Amino acid sequence: MFSGLLPGGEASTIRERHWAAVQNAQQNLNLEGEPVETFEKLKKLIIEAEEDIKKAEGGNKAAGTRARQTMQDIKNAAQEVREKILELRNAGEPNK
Secondary structure (H helix, E strand, C coil): CCEEECCCCCEEEHHHHHHHHHHHHHHHCCCCCCHHHHHHHHHHHHHHHHHHHHHHHCCCHHHHHHHHHHHHHHHHHHHHHHHHHHHHHHHCCCCC
16 A cells, blocks of 8 residues: 655555545635635645546545545535635625
8 A cells, every 4th residue: 555754754544645635625625715725725625536536446445435525525615615706796795
């Protein structure tokens, strides 16, 4: 199994790196930033999903599970981008 290093130099498996990235992205996706920042985080999630999607295509069931979870996270991140854009639009309009 592939093993990488986390920023602190600790060894990790693909699954550990995946969940750490998902948790990091979920923490970073909040309504305080601008739409562009939130969109950049959405793009990061999409890039991170690529490896698991390719593995799932080859029949790896665990990768399929991770890919489905990441796709749910992508859906939620896309919703947050929509909300931020609407907030900007509504902030510029007078109340009716």
